[in-house]
Amino acid sequence: MPVSIVQADLDRPSGFQHLLKKAKEDLSSAKEKVIPIIQSVKENGDKAVKEFTEKFDSIRLDSVVLDPSSIQTNVPRDVQTAFLTAKKNIEEFHRAQKRDSWNVKVDGNLLGVKYTPIPSLAVYAPGGTALYPSSVLMGIIPAKIAGVKEIQLVTPPQKGGLPDILVWLAQILEIDRIVTVGGAQGIAAVAYGTETIPRSEFVVGPGNSYVAAAKSYLAGIGQIGIDSPAGPSEVCIIADESANPKWVACDMLSQAEHGEDSSAVLLTTSAKFAESVSKELEIAFVERPKRLEMKKKAIYENSCICIFPSLADCVTFSNLLAPEHLEIQTEDPHSVFGGIEHAGSVFLGNYSPVAMGDYISGTNHILPTAGGSRIYSSLGVDSFLKRVTFQEITKESLNRLYPHVKLMSELEGLDEEHGTSVKVRYEEDLK
Amino acid sequence: MPVSIVQADLDRPSGFQHLLKKAKEDLSSAKEKVIPIIQSVKENGDKAVKEFTEKFDSIRLDSVVLDPSSIQTNVPRDVQTAFLTAKKNIEEFHRAQKRDSWNVKVDGNLLGVKYTPIPSLAVYAPGGTALYPSSVLMGIIPAKIAGVKEIQLVTPPQKGGLPDILVWLAQILEIDRIVTVGGAQGIAAVAYGTETIPRSEFVVGPGNSYVAAAKSYLAGIGQIGIDSPAGPSEVCIIADESANPKWVACDMLSQAEHGEDSSAVLLTTSAKFAESVSKELEIAFVERPKRLEMKKKAIYENSCICIFPSLADCVTFSNLLAPEHLEIQTEDPHSVFGGIEHAGSVFLGNYSPVAMGDYISGTNHILPTAGGSRIYSSLGVDSFLKRVTFQEITKESLNRLYPHVKLMSELEGLDEEHGTSVKVRYEEDLK
Known part of the structure; x- marks a missing residue:
């Protein structure tokens, strides 16, 4: 065959x-299961997080937050060299993606874009056999280069402790902390924050269907931003x-x-x-x-x-x-x-x-699947930057453009206040 | 007071x-109502679209698609001048946002980004008193400049025909067609396509809670991409x-x-x-x-x-x-x-x-609300462009990097095939 x-x-x-009809994972049944978990974590914080961890991972945790720099790791020298080489190349390609803020004169006015990073990010890394250390590089490096200040790694706890490679990567990438909570409870913990876990406003990284469903649900209600589902x-x-x-x-x-x-x-x-x-x-x-x-x-x-x-x-x-x-x-x-x-x-x-x-x-391996590349991009520095537009209008330009604004605002029934806000400045010169 | x-x-x-706790619209009840409408349009196409239009708008339509160039319009000259001035400024600022594809040498290899537009877009414009012609400029101009080839305007039908200003804007913006279907049925019609309406893979623009719920639901199941909810x-x-x-x-x-x-x-x-x-x-x-x-x-x-x-x-x-x-x-x-x-x-x-x-x-007025600007940007040319990354690896670089790839793929349990796909090329030189 x-x-x-x-x-x-x-x-x-x-x-x-048939090749074009690519299955998109149906998350609706997983979503029903994760909503009560998310609600419970939102309301009860660390207590709920620890209970779910005991229930799903059979691990009792005193603390769900690790400072990577406090942990001794043992990663063979040649493995270190391999990951450091990858890190260097990924950094180089992603640094080239970074853009400078710019401005331009349009109709006599200064208009421009200022790029600013999102404030906080959580990168999810699955545990067990689904742990891909290379994905940790791919998720964190673009955010670091974008200038994201608060970055935490979220990953299920493991009976013998976290793998050395994961902790070592957290060390060399200089992230703020590792949150050892997996599944929907891990996503909920960073999306809302708990007594010990700071909130992350953006969450990326692959995971099982519960992780994907939790991300999708929380993004749907506007609680977090997420990457496109893998x-x-x-x-x-x-x-x-x-x-x-x-x-x-x-x-x-x-x-x-x-x-x-x-x-x-x-x-x-x-x-x-x-x-x-x-x-x-x-x-x-x-x-x-x-x-x-x-x-x-x-x-x-x-x-x-x-x-x-x-x-x-x-x-x-x-x-x-x-x-x-x-x-x-x-x-x-x-x-x-x-x-x-x-x-x-x-x-x-x-x-x-x-x-x-x-x-x-050096390119990123977190990519849109299932035909998603028709409308979405791979993960990159832009994923973590926003374009803040700005403008400084001159008195002369305002005077010249006011008659147009008057007509347009009248047409939209917004002349009384929108129109007036320009008119009062326009009339200053008539006094 | x-x-x-x-x-x-x-x-x-x-x-x-209290100022920071901004209400995000709860779309869950609207979502329940729009799902059967969406299903029906998906299954029955134009027939369903016409039935819903008769039910919700009390208008019987022979055709739901208009070619703007076939319609006579009468827009006063001074209003035309106002909108043409706005169009020119918006185009100028958004043209400055367009980026050239680029490449860079990393570790001896050619790596780069090629920017390509999304294939198709529908811009929704609400009807009645919520019609803001200026928003039509803001939605369509960035997409045109990004190079989106298929653009349709979706808007509810109106008893006396569409407003002249809307049709005239469709003419000067040179879009492909106007789809005269409103609400959730309009969003569903462009998201799935019908016998007479081509599919759009991306949908932007403001609307009532049914429009917002339809967009959010269809984006959640991966059928369309959308802008952030307003x-x-x-x-x-x-x-x-x-x-x-x-x-x-x-x-x-x-x-x-x-x-x-x-x-x-x-x-x-x-x-x-x-x-x-x-x-x-x-x-x-x-x-x-x-x-x-x-x-x-x-x-x-x-x-x-x-x-x-x-x-x-x-x-x-x-x-x-x-x-x-x-x-x-x-x-x-x-x-x-x-x-x-x-x-x-x-x-x-x-x-x-x-x-x-x-x-x-010239700046765009379609902006993230409710604190969304902490993680999202305004609508712009980037909203409609994707970053396709590319690389061309040299034989020398592959040979130099193979030992690292070997170790990394072993660590992730993917050495048998991932490792081998590099090894076979590496070994070519050893023969």
Whole structure:
């Protein structure tokens, strides 16, 4: 049962329509369950937080707040070097995103934008096997560079204590504290604050469906801002015969490794290349049997290879798909990229597998999924900055523009006060 | 019963705490009502849309889509000139917001950001007395400048036909069509598309609680992206004795004119100035009696004058308030502005009443309310652009970074495929 290969035709969307209908997680039942938890944490603070932790994590906590600098950690030197290298690259790319406030003269007046950071942030990091230290870098570094002053890491407590790598990262990233509360109760604790946990006005980071439901509910009632919800991981690869079929197969499997609902879609113009990649996938299944069932399910059920008549058609289809990750392994990847409008992060050329961006190249790996890149961006410095617009109107400009404001405010029935607020200044000169 | 004047003290927050607790509209009951409407429109398209229009607006429609260029309009020349002047200024300021794609070398690799527009947008414009033509400019111009290709205006049908000004604006802004469906059914129609209405992936613009609930529900399930919900309008004014008390009173009333739940908060260091403004408010109530009860309620119940010991304290408090509009009428407004971190749009100096920005100066008047400016921005070109990040890794860099990726992927249990996707490229050189 090899990966499915489709002769695709943009004029006959029936052949690939199912690829575009990406499941968005239905959080409604999880939401019903988290609302009472959130209410209880809102009303009873630390007491509720500790009770839920005992109930869900079977851990009794004296304190739910840790100062990372007070904890001894033991992280091997070579692991430290790896994470410090990633940190350096992520910082460099994100620093380049930072923008200076600016102003411009419009109609004789000074108008401008001042960029200011959001005041406070909580980054959620799942526990257990879902702990990805690299995601901690990706969530915190852009906020640090944006200038967010109050940053706390929220993560479930663990029986043997938190993993050293997590505490060490909190140390080198110089965040304010670690809040050891997981699930919906952790999100509620930072969203409202408790006796010992300061409130965070913005919450980002992946988590299970209860975490996602709590974030979504609290954002819906205006209590916090959040990042866009993360769905199953996905890659789209546009490749021609200049690409290496073994490498492309590896890249597809690298997504499949995330879960059976992950998806890898290869778009190519070559039936021969499609066959070679299919064969390489089968070879890989034999050579690398870890998590085999999961990977097979992802590849056989949620992935596919589409053969299009032209690279231009591949680009059109990729824009419909709006993938989280897009690899372009063609003879001239930059020209193909020229047509790309909707994608989370794009990997150009044969030496840019997604894993390089996942870990170390410097781009952010927290990306919109499920077609979200048609309207949303990856996490970045802009996610944590606001544009405060400003203006300073001159007397001359006000005098010149008042007759227009008079008419417009009359048309909207707001001349009595809106109109007057300009008129009193206008009339000053008439005295 | 004059406006309340408070001797404020940052160390005793009890005196002003109520000002910071801004009501966010509870949409839960409206949401329950709109869900069946949305479902019906999703399933039955134009048929449902027409039925709801007949039910709610008592209007029978043959077609729900208008091509603005097919309609004759009659807008007085001076009104045209006023709106064209506003359009020019808004375009100029928003054009200055547009950013070029860029790239940078990080660790020897090409990394960058390509800005691309969202694919489609619907701008909602309320009907009847809530129609603000200026808001149509504010919603559409940034999207046009961002390069959004498909833009439709959604607005309730009206018995005598749509107002000329609305159709004329649609013409000069060169949008694709007007969808004459109001309320939740209008939002649902563009969110899912019907036989005659193309789908919009993003929906912005103010509306009543059903419109807001429909937007919030559809955004919550990931069907559309939306702007932040708009609450009652508000202004904060920081002023010292160099300001004109009559002008300041006018600016407070200009917010009060929006509704009895609107709020105007004056922060000053001078008790004398506070008294003068209070007197000017009373004089204005006599001189301009239109909407008197509404304005009095806004000023007496939802507004206040706070006297702080210093301008620095005024700034601190303003940042807690995070007002939608902030006016700074002090001797040196720029130095006061230096401390401002959270505000929607800021108006510097004595000749910059909010009404200038509402209509004509060029800044956007669609702003976060209810303290939202602590984490959100005003509508702008960035609202409609995404950051697509990209990277091209060199063979040399991959070889240098592979040992780090190996360690990091091992730590996360993703070495088998993530690690291998880099390793196969690394090993190429070893052959």
